[in-house]
Amino acid sequence: IKMCADLSRTQRNLLVCERSSFLDEKNRVSSQMEQLRFNYKVSVLLPEYDSAPSHLESILNSFSSFYLIKQLPLYELLDKDFLQSAVYQGSVYGLSFRTRIDEDNCVALMPNGKHHLVFSLDKDAFETLGLEGRPSRSNRTSSRYEVTVDLRDGSMAPGGRSYLRLRRALMSHLKLQMDFLISHHPGGGASLRPLLSRCDWLERRPEVSRRGLSRLVRPALRSCDPHDLLEWIGAVDAAVSLENSSSDFLSTLTCLEPEATVSRAMSMSACGLLLPQDLQHLVEELRCYLQQAQTDSWASVTVHGFTDSPVSWGDGGRDILTGGHDLYNLLMFPDHTYRLHLATGAQKTCPP
Amino acid sequence: MEEAQVYTKVPRDLVRHLGVEPHNIPKAAKFTEAHLKQCTQQPSRLDVKSMLTHKAVLLGYSQPKRDTTRNRKKAKGLNARQKRMMKVFHIKPDHQRYELFLPLHQLWRQYVLDLCGGLKPTANPQIVQQKLLKADLHGAIITVVRSKCPSYVGTTGILMQEFKHVFKIITKEDQVKVIPKRNSVFSVEMDSFVSHIYGNKMEFRASERSAKKFKVKGTIDL
Numbered sequence: 001i002k003m004c005a006d007l008s009r010t011q012r013n014l015l016v017c018e019r020s021s022f023l024d025e026k027n028r029v030s031s032q033m034e035q036l037r038f039n040y041k042v043s044v045l046l047p048e049y050d051s052a053p054s055h056l057e058s059i060l061n062s063f064s065s066f067y068l069i070k071q072l073p074l075y076e077l078l079d080k081d082f083l084q085s086a087v088y089q090g091s092v093y094g095l096s097f098r099t100r101i102d103e104d105n106c107v108a109l110m111p112n113g114k115h116h117l118v119f120s121l122d123k124d125a126f127e128t129l130g131l132e133g134r135p136s137r138s139n140r141t142s143s144r145y146e147v148t149v150d151l152r153d154g155s156m157a158p159g160g161r162s163y164l165r166l167r168r169a170l171m172s173h174l175k176l177q178m179d180f181l182i183s184h185h186p187g188g189g190a191s192l193r194p195l196l197s198r199c200d201w202l203e204r205r206p207e208v209s210r211r212g213l214s215r216l217v218r219p220a221l222r223s224c225d226p227h228d229l230l231e232w233i234g235a236v237d238a239a240v241s242l243e244n245s246s247s248d249f250l251s252t253l254t255c256l257e258p259e260a261t262v263s264r265a266m267s268m269s270a271c272g273l274l275l276p277q278d279l280q281h282l283v284e285e286l287r288c289y290l291q292q293a294q295t296d297s298w299a300s301v302t303v304h305g306f307t308d309s310p311v312s313w314g315d316g317g318r319d320i321l322t323g324g325h326d327l328y329n330l331l332m333f334p335d336h337t338y339r340l341h342l343a344t345g346a347q348k349t350c351p352p
Numbered sequence: 353m354e355e356a357q358v359y360t361k362v363p364r365d366l367v368r369h370l371g372v373e374p375h376n377i378p379k380a381a382k383f384t385e386a387h388l389k390q391c392t393q394q395p396s397r398l399d400v401k402s403m404l405t406h407k408a409v410l411l412g413y414s415q416p417k418r419d420t421t422r423n424r425k426k427a428k429g430l431n432a433r434q435k436r437m438m439k440v441f442h443i444k445p446d447h448q449r450y451e452l453f454l455p456l457h458q459l460w461r462q463y464v465l466d467l468c469g470g471l472k473p474t475a476n477p478q479i480v481q482q483k484l485l486k487a488d489l490h491g492a493i494i495t496v497v498r499s500k501c502p503s504y505v506g507t508t509g510i511l512m513q514e515f516k517h518v519f520k521i522i523t524k525e526d527q528v529k530v531i532p533k534r535n536s537v538f539s540v541e542m543d544s545f546v547s548h549i550y551g552n553k554m555e556f557r558a559s560e561r562s563a564k565k566f567k568v569k570g571t572i573d574l
Contacts, residue, residue, distance in 0.1 A: 127498040127574060130505025165506075173506055 015343045017226045022287065022336040029330070029340060033283070034276045036326055037110060038095050038309045042279060043237050043269035044286070045300040047216070047262045057268065059285050063206045066183035066273040067192060068097060070200045073177045074107060075170040077117070080158045081194035086184055087116065087151055089191065093275060095309055097179040102144075105176060106310040111185075116151040120144060120310035128174045131166065146310070181273045206272030213265040217242060220259040221298055221331060226341055228256050230329060233300055237267065279303060283330065290334045302329045313344055443512065449526050453491070453510045460491030464542055471543050484540070484547055486562045489514060492540050494521055497548065500535040500574050507531065514558045535574050 020027050044056070076082070077094070086092040087109075094109030106120040119133070126133060126145035133147035155162040170176060184191045189203070219232055235242055235253050242255045279301075286299045305312075305326035312326055331339040362374050375383065465471060467487055468480050495508040507529055509521035519531045519538070533551035540547045550572050556564055 123573075124498075126502070127500060128505065130499070130502045132502055168506065 013343065015226060015230075015341060018340040018342075020338065020340075022338060029283070029338070030280055032340070032342065033280055033303075033328070033330075035314045036303065036305050036328065037093060037276065037311065038108065038306045039274040039276065039279060039303050040306045041269060041271045041304045042274060042282070043267060043302050044282075045233065045236060045265060045267050045302075047218075047265045047297060048294075056285065056289065057208070057210070059282055060206070060208045060268060060270045063270060063272070063278045064183060064185065064275055065189075065203050065205045066181055067189070067196060068202045068204055069180045069182060069196070070202075071177045072180040072199055073170075073175060075167055075175075076195060076198060077109065078158075078163065078167050078170070079194060079198075082192075083151065083158065085194055086191045091185040091277075092182065092192070093184070093273065094180055094182040095273065095306060097181045099178055099308060101308040101310065105178070106308060107176070107178065107180075108309060108311045109182070110311065117149040118310050119147040119149075121147060125174060125176070129169050129176075130173050131169055183273050183275060185275050185277050204272060206270040206274060208268070208270045210266065210268040211239070213267060214263065216262040216265045217255045217258045218260055218262055219255055219257050222333070222339075224257055226339075229331070229339075230341060230343075232256075233302060233329060236265075237269075237302065274303075283332075286332060287336070290332055293334055295334055298331060298333050300329065300331045303327060313342070443528070448522060448528055450510070450522055450524050453512065453522055456491040457493060457510050460489075461542065463488075463491075471545055473544065477545070480545060481547065485566055488558055488562075489540065490558070492542075494519060495539045495541070496531060496536055497539045498537040498574060504531055504536060516557050517555055537574070 022029070044060075046056075091111040092109060093111060094107075096105075096107045099106045101120060103122070105122060105125050108118045110116055110118065119131075120136070121129065121133070121144065123143050123145065126147070129147075131147045131149070133145045135142040136144040136146050149162075149166060150156060153162065154160065156166070157163060182192060182195070189196065213236065216236065219228060221229070231253070232242070232255055240253055242253055283301060286301065290297060290299055307325040326344045328340065328342045362370070362372065367374060464484075464487060467483050468475065471480065489511055490513070492511050493508065494511050496504045496506065499505050507521070507523065509523040509529060511519055511521050512528070513520040517533055519533060521529050521531065523529060533555050536551040538549045538551060540549060552574070553566065553572070554561070
C-alpha cells in the first residue's frame with residue numbers, strides 16, 4: 001500500500017490521440033487548439049522542399065507581436081481603463097516571465113472563462129497576501145497555493161468589495177512585482193496602451209528560424225504508434241541523428257519501421273508568446289498548401305506550451321510535480337485527414 | 353437567750369475556782385477571733401496559692417481557633433459559569449465604538465514608553481522585545497500580517513480583550529472582531545518599532561504570560 005502511495009506522486013504523462021478528418025463535422029481541432037492558451041514555440045516540418053515556401057514564411061512573420069513589461073506591479077492589472085479596454089473585451093493573454101513554477105510566484109492572465117487571473121503562490125506569499133485560494137495538491141503537505149480570480153464577477157467590478165480587497169492585498173499586504181509577457185488579440189498594442197503607458201515595456205516579435213534537412217528517414221506516418229511518431233518528430237526537431245551508426249555514441253535513437261526516405265525537408269519554427277488564433281491561421285494555410293501537393297505529402301505542426309505556466313489545458317492548474325510540459329502535434333495529409341496528439345504532464349488536467 | 357448567757361461575765365467566785373482570768377469585752381472578742389481562725393485553718397495541700405507556685409500547670413488541650421471573621425471578608429472568585437451569566441467580560445454594543453478606545457491606546461503608548469525607557473531609534477531591539485513579551489497589550493493597535501486563513505489577513509484594530517486563545521479587537525468601522533491566536537502572525541506598532549507576535553506561541557492568558565519564559569527559536573513557520 002505504501003508503494004501505491006509513492007506511485008501516485010510520480011509524474012503523470014498523458015497522451016490523447018485522435019485521428020479524424022477536417023471534413024468531418026464533429027472535428028474540434030480549432031477548439032482543442034484554443035484550449036492551450038499560452039504557446040511558446042511552434043515548429044513546422046514539411047517534406048520535399050529545400051527553400052521555404054515564401055507564403056508560409058510570411059505567415060510565420062505575421063504572427064502578432066507581444067510585449068514584455070519589466071517588473072510590473074501586479075495591482076496595475078486592476079486598473080479601470082485597462083480592464084475596460086482589454087480584459088472585458090476578451091482575449092488578452094498575459095503570463096509572468098522567468099518565474100519558475102516550483103520556486104517563484106507565477107501569474108497568468110487568461111482571456112475568458114471562469115478564471116481570469118490565476119496565481120500560483122508559495123506558502124509565504126499566500127499567507128501574506130490574504131486572498132481566498134486552495135492548496136495545489138490535495139495531500140496535507142502541499143507548499144504551493146493556487147488563487148483564481150474571476151474579473152467578470154459582480155463584486156469584482158471596480159469599486160466592488162472583492163475588487164477593493166484584491167487591490168489592497170496586491171498594494172499593501174504583498175507587493176508582487178514580476179516581468180510580464182502580454183499580448184492581445186486582435187487589438188494589439190492599442191488596447192494595451194492604458195497599461196503600457198505606465199510601465200517599462202518592450203515590443204517583441206516571435207523569433208523565426210528555419211533549417212533545411214536532407215535524407216530524412218520517415219516512418220509510416222499514417223499507421224505508426226503515437227509514441228514512436230512523437231519520438232521521431234522530436235528527434236528531427238532537435239536535430240538528433242537517427243542513423244545509429246557505430247561511430248556515434250551520443251544517440252542510439254533510430255526510426256522504427258522506416259517506410260521511406262525523404263530527400264529534402266524544411267523545418268521552420270517560431271518562439272515567443274504565440275496566440276492560438278495565429279496558430280489556427282497557420283494550420284488553415286498549411287491545409288490550403290497541402291491541397292496543391294502530391295498525394296503522399298504531409299505536414300507536421302508541433303506546438304509547445306510554456307513550462308512554467310500556472311495554467312495547463314483549459315483552465316486546469318499546474319503544479320510542481322509536473323515535469324513535462326504541454327504540447328500538441330497535428331499531422332496533416334492532403335486528403336483532409338489528420339492525426340492529432342495532445343500531451344500533458346499535469347496531475348489533474350486532461351487535454352480536451 | 354442562750355447567746356446572752358454565753359456572753360455574760362464569769363461570776364467572781366468561779367474565777368478563783370476555775371483558775372481563769374476574765375477579760376473585758378474587746379479583749380475577749382479579739383481572743384475569740386484569733387482562736388477560731390487557728391482552729392479553722394485549711395490543710396496545706398488544699399491551699400491554692402501554694403499549689404500554684406513553682407509548678408507548671410497544663411491547661412486544657414484544644415486546637416487554636418483561627419480568626420474566621422478575617423477570612424469571611426475576602427470575596428470568593430466567580431467560576432466560569434457565573435462569569436458567563438453575569439457577562440462580566442461582555443462589552444455592551446453602545447460601548448463598542450472606536451473613539452472610546454482611543455484614550456486607552458494613548459495610555460498604552462505611554463505605558464510602553466515608560467516600560468522601555470523611551471523608544472529612541474538607537475535602542476536595542478532585543479531589550480525592547482524582551483520587555484514587550486511580558487508587557488500587557490490591552491490598548492495596542494494590532495494588525496494581522498500573516499495567517500493560514502486568508503480572510504484574517506489585514507484586519508487592524510485596538511485590542512479590547514485578550515483571552516487565552518483569542519484576541520478581541522475593535523476596528524475603525526466600530527466592528528468587534530474575534531481573531532484566534534493560532535496560526536497567525538500579528539504586528540504591534542509603536543512609533544517606528546514594529547514587533548511581530550507569533551500567535552502559536554502566545555496562547556496564554558495575559559496574566560500568565562508575564563511569568564512565562566520564552567525559548568529562543570531561529571525561524572518559525574506557521
